[in-house]
Amino acid sequence: MSTLATHPGASRRAYRLLAWVDCPPRSVLKNLSAIEASKRLAAYTAVDKHILPEHKYIGIGSGSTVPYVVERIVAQGAAVNKDRVFIPTGFQSKELIVDANLQLGDVDQYPTLDVTIDGADEVDADLNCIKGGGACHLREKVLAEAAITWVIVADFRKNSSVLGTTYKKGVPVEVAPFAYAKLLANLRMIGSPDAALRMAVNKAGPIVTDNGNFVIDAPFGPEYMKDPLTLLTRIKMLTGVVEVGLFCHMAKAAYFGNEDGSVTVRHNDGRVEEVQSTPDAPAVQDPSESYLSNKLSTAEIGNGHAV
Ligand SMILES: O=C[C@H](O)[C@H](O)[C@H](O)COP(=O)(O)O
Numbered sequence: 586m587s588t589l590a591t592h593p594g595a596s597r598r599a600y601r602l603l604a605w606v607d608c609p610p611r612s613v614l615k616n617l618s619a620i621e622a623s624k625r626l627a628a629y630t631a632v633d634k635h636i637l638p639e640h641k642y643i644g645i646g647s648g649s650t651v652p653y654v655v656e657r658i659v660a661q662g663a664a665v666n667k668d669r670v671f672i673p674t675g676f677q678s679k680e681l682i683v684d685a686n687l688q689l690g691d692v693d694q695y696p697t698l699d700v701t702i703d704g705a706d707e708v709d710a711d712l713n714c715i716k717g718g719g720a721c722h723l724r725e726k727v728l729a730e731a732a733i734t735w736v737i738v739a740d741f742r743k744n745s746s747v748l749g750t751t752y753k754k755g756v757p758v759e760v761a762p763f764a765y766a767k768l769l770a771n772l773r774m775i776g777s778p779d780a781a782l783r784m785a786v787n788k789a790g791p792i793v794t795d796n797g798n799f800v801i802d803a804p805f806g807p808e809y810m811k812d813p814l815t816l817l818t819r820i821k822m823l824t825g826v827v828e829v830g831l832f833c834h835m836a837k838a839a840y841f842g843n844e845d846g847s848v849t850v851r852h853n854d855g856r857v858e859e860v861q862s863t864p865d866a867p868a869v870q871d872p873s874e875s876y877l878s879n880k881l882s883t884a885e886i887g888n889g890h891a892v
Pocket residue numbers: 607646647648649650651703704705706715716717718719720721722725
């Protein structure tokens with residue numbers, strides 16, 4: 586059942602927060618504190634490094650790590666943010682920007698961005714990524730390409746050597762709805778026998794992206810995932826494919842928050858740094874004290890079933 590159905594009295598804000606953050610209720614969140622703290626560490630460290638006062642056009646990605654990016658940008662203060670424009674990768678990040686009272690723009694107005702920061706489902710040794718677990722990868726890729734600097738933020742679980750090692754659901758492929766059956770057959774033929782249309786959880790039928798399309802999740806074996814650029818090219822050539830959730834050779838750096846409070850930074854020139862935690866971002870803090878979970882706890886969550 587949807588949050589609206591289970592919590593008919595919930596405010597629009599409470600509903601939005603639940604949908605945005607993909608976060609379990611506080612009782613469950615407590616067990617996830619290391620992961621939430623890791624996401625926040627990665628986000629804070631990346632913002633501190635890459636969102637500088639001279640940056641005016643900033644892309645905001647999607648997912649459960651990005652709210653911490655917005656939180657850190659807000660903390661830079663109203664004076665620096667008043668001249669900035671923030672470009673979202675979808676509904677969720679648009680709501681984050683609006684709710685934080687930041688100025689909203691769109692990529693058709695601002696086709697060149699200073700920086701975009703986004704999450705990822707998995708990142709390999711060469712900073713290639715799987716993205717689209719939240720079905721936002723079309724807009725995410727446009728904003729990644731539009732940005733002079735594209736940076737990934739994630740928790741330690743996403744730091745991988747070969748894509749598909751930890752994210753097993755497959756490569757997200759956004760497709761024109763009328764072409765989905767043909768594309769399922771195509772994907773199965775080119776090496777993904779378990780390719781499947783992504784079905785909605787709280788709606789009958791398939792999920793529909795912010796762009797009105799469907800998503801197919803296409804798992805490929807390591808023999809394909811070791812060369813994600815070739816796989817990306819092959820899938821993208823299939824007629825009816827709108828965008829593929831493989832982001833190859835795009836990231837300048839990836840920030841991974843670790844359980845011990847450090848951040849592993851992998852750069853596109855091969856350098857790897859271990860950075861100690863940002864001073865005001867405690868290594869492992871009870872997430873009930875954080876901006877997001879305070880919002881969650883003050884919202885009318887009822888018994889806390891996520892969407
Ligand atoms: O479509 C969704 C995006 O690609 C997200 O950026 C990705 O799923 C990572 O999200 P999270 O930060 O929640 O792991």
